[in-house]
Amino acid sequence: MASVEIAEEIRSIFPGTEELIVQYLSGYLVDDAGEEEDVLQVANDILDSLGMNHPDDVKRLMARLRDLLAEQLSARARNSGRPKLMKLDKVMDMSKVGAMSNTIGLGEGVDLESINKGKASRVDVKKLEKQEAKLKAKIEKRARRDLYEGSKLLDQHRKQQNYEEMFMKINPLEAANAAKNKSKDIHLPSIDVNFGSNRILCVSLSISVILVVRDSFRSGASLTLAYGRRYGLIGRNGVGKSTLLKHIAMREVPIPAHITILFVEQEIVGDDTTALDSVLKADVWRDHLLKEEGSLNARLATLEKEGDDKRFEDAREEASSRLAEVHARLSDMDAESGPSRAATLLAGLGFSEADQSKPTRTFSGGWRMRLALARALFVKPALLLLDEPSNHIDLNALAWLEDYLQTWPGTLLVVSHDRAFLDAVATDIVHQHSGRLDYYKGNFTQFYSTKSERDRNMRKEYETQMDYRKHLQAFIDKWRYNAARASQAQMRIKMLEKLPELEPPEEEEGETFKFPDAEKISPPLLQLSEVTFGYTPENLLLQGINIDVGLDSRIAIVGANGAGKSTLIKLLTAELRPLSGDLNRNGRLRIGYFSQHHVDTLDPTMSPVQFLASKFPGKTEQEYRGHLGNFQISGMTGLQLIGTLSGGQKSRVAFAALSLQNPHILLLDEPTNHLDIEGLDALMAALSTWNGGVIVISHDERFITTVAKELWVCADRAVTKFKGDVQAYKSIIVNNIKARP
The missing domain is CATH 1.20.5 (Single alpha-helices involved in coiled-coils or other helix-helix interfaces)
Incomplete structure (x- = not known):
């Protein structure tokens, strides 16, 4: 009986249930219906804990689940009558057991003493221990699975906890008051970070401002976060960067109690509190x-x-x-200046004076993320943890944030894949990979240069050592059995044996993306002529827009959130119709559109292969897997449920689907979100060599500089070409913000 039926029942009776919980419950009920615990009662308790407080609906669901699981539950009932074996604390020789044997038996009326009298036990201790080891491994495997699934539910529960309760728990006032004369440097000795059964870090960690930590996993070096430094945490998608931040934020690693911590990872819950008051209440x-x-x-x-x-x-x-x-x-805590500081932070992040008085429930998810960021900056914790802050803000707000964080007084640990942001903000880079952390002093450019030089030296050293070993081995092979040279050969054998084992330096895995060549079609391909658009005629968003897109177009569009950038893209795709003006489009034109929320449209219950097959039928599974390989979704990853993939992997699946449209023009709205640095490099290289047209909305300076030939600014209802590069545009933004009264 497939878990699909159970999942459908849960969805039909409780349609608002999180898909993660549906999948967990359905899998748990099918896999464990024959185990010891009362699985239906466990399911009932889980639904109750999630607020499913509709008794009639819960009873109806339980009745349906009991019917669906009838066969397995019956099998369990039949097996329940079997005698249960007791596990003893140690292996015992039953022939030596005295009084106990009169009272303990395997069955009713059995006297072990009379049976075993004068006989040695025939129990094979080794076999018994082997079976116990197998049983223990099975139990641990199941526990790891349950822990992995349960950790996701626990994480969701934590996110739902009251902000005030969590803040006071993580940052007690008494501890903060005791911090005046204490060091705010952080030492994390021998931390062990896990996500379910996956070990993220098992290192003796220490962040040092003096030297590069090499092979910290092997050497047990310690790592110290020095107060006042700004650390950029980088690494590939899926290595556990966010997990490490969460462990630090929840003090699941021994952070000193007097050091205040704040982690920005989720948008705030909207209510009637104004944006300004929301920031003030964050402290x-x-x-x-x-x-x-x-x-x-x-x-x-x-x-x-x-x-x-x-x-x-x-x-x-x-x-x-x-x-x-x-x-x-x-x-x-400088409480008196609170309102002015809060207003300044909100203004820098793009909130107008009128916006600051609006209830938080009126803002979209992206703007609520900005509010969460403003709240964290307002609190000024000793340790601020940020997870991809540039994913949620436009280039204008990013320019301000970079400038603001350069004078951040405390310690900053930020996960980011935006090289320009890391160059502007970071004083140190922490590279997470292979279950360890390597530390480099300087911003991202300095890290890249230092790491490249170090890797070259390590490769050169390895090759030199290998050549030396080959030279020794060649001499040994040649003269080993020559009487005159035998002693020399023996000496070299001893030298070779004393040399330490060599491990080749880690090879960085490069990534490549590949878009199919665009067919040549005659211009004009895509044009907007004197287009005006507004959701109502009285409230125009864009006016008098003229743009011509061809196969050679490489256009980047920048501007504040809400200025109309995404609206312009939707006009080009004909998703929106202009109030006036014309959209001219070649009848043979195929457009590939990647929206900033594109990954959310992927079906989490399908594998990448199934998803492509549903959207573009007619190919074999091997062909779909080969195509996914063009975007680094390879091996078993192509058969995993999309819901279990990381954000970067989902983006790769979205690009794979996009390329199957064989587009002539790509319209990309924030395509760099979620991609790690290697994925971003692969995307930039693919777009640079592709022969179709590209229009991109992005806040990533390096991406814009590499891909685009023209920079257009969307502001004041117009879209105009900017005579300068991204750096010049960002400088103007920061200067304008600083010039405000």
């Missing part, structure tokens, strides 16, 4: 102390009206003393 202790200050002032005002009775005097003295403490703490 939970500031908000609590301000409320306590108001309460104390009100209490003192009431007590002042009372008489001179000693108990009122004592109460006034106690309240005054506490108020003085609150004032001191508020002064230490």
Whole structure:
């Protein structure tokens, strides 16, 4: 009985259930229906814990599941009558057991003493131990599977926890107050980071500002995060960078309690709180102390009206003393400047004065992510953790963020694949790979240069050592059995034996993407002529737009979020119709459109091969797998469920599907999000050699510089060509923000 039927039942009765939970429950019920625990009760408890508090619906679902699992549950019931074996603490020789044998038997009325009297045990201890080892391995394997699935559910539960509760738990006020005279450098000795059964790091970690850590996994070197440094954490998709950040954020590694931590990984929950108030409330202790200050002032005002009775005097003295403490703490955290600091942060991230007064529920997911970032910057934790912050903001806000973080007073650990961002912000690079962390001083460009030089030297050293060994071996082979040279050959044998084992330097796995050549078609291919668009005639978004796209076009479009960049792309694809003006399109033209939310449209219940087959039928499985290989989805990855893939792997699947359209023009809206540096390099190389037209919306400076020949700015309802490069545009943005009153 397939788990598909169970999944369909859960979806039909509880249509809002997360797909991850549906898949977990259906797999659990099918795989474990014959095990010891009451699986239906476990499923019932899980649904209750997720807030499925509709008793009638839960009962109906349980009844359906009982019917679907009837055969397996019956088999379990039949087996339940079998005698259960007891596992003893140690292997025992039953012939030496005395009184115990009179009271313990394998079956009713059996006397072991009378059976075994005078006989040695015939139990094969080695076989018994072997069977126990097999059983233990089976239990551990199942536990790892459950831990992996359960960790995803636990992670979702943590995300749903109240922000204030989590903040106070992770950053207790007493510990923060004790931090004044303590070092804020961080030492992470011998941390062991796992995600389910997958080991992410098993290293003795230490971040040092002096030297490059080499082979930290083998040498057990320690790593130290020095206060005031800004670390860029890089590595391929799937190596566990985000997992490492989460472990640090939850203090699952021994971060000193007096060091405040804040991790920005998810958008805030929208409600009626204004954007400005949302930022102010992010500093939970500031908000609590301000409320306590108001309460104390009100209490003192009431007590002042009372008489001179000693108990009122004592109460006034106690309240005054506490108020003085609150004032001191508020002064230490510069609470008075809070509103102006919050407004400045929001303005830098693109929130107008009017936007700052809007309820958070009115903002889209991207803008709520900006709010989450503003809240973190406002709190000013000693250790700020950011996971791909550039994925959620436009080039304008990114330019401001780069400038702002350059003067960040605390420690910053940021995961990013944006080389220009890392060059602007990072003082150090931490490279996560092969279960270890390697540390380099400097920004990304310096890291790349240092690593390339180090890799060349290691390769050269390895080749020199191998040549030396070959030379020794050649002499040994030639003179080993020659009487005159035998002693010399023997000496070289000893020299060879004493040489340490050599491991070849790690080879960096390069990546390549491949788009099919575009067929030649006659121009014009795609044109907008005097196009005006607005969702209502009274509120125009774009006006008088003229653009001509051909096979040789390489255009990058930049501008603030909401200026109309994505709308322009949708006009070119004819997804939107202009209010006035003309869209001219060649009848043979094929457009490949990659939206910034494209990966969300992939069916998580299908494998990449199944997804391509559903969209572009007619090929063999091997052909689909070969095509996915053009975008580094190879081996068993092509047969995994899309829902289990990383963001970068999903992007690769989306590009594979895009290329099967055999497009003449690619319209790419934020294609670099989620791709690691190697994937980004592969995409840039593929687009640079492709013979079709490209229009791209991106915030990645290096990507724009490499791929585009023209830079167009979308602002003030117009789209105009910019006479300059990305650096010049970013400089203008930062200067304009700084010039604001």
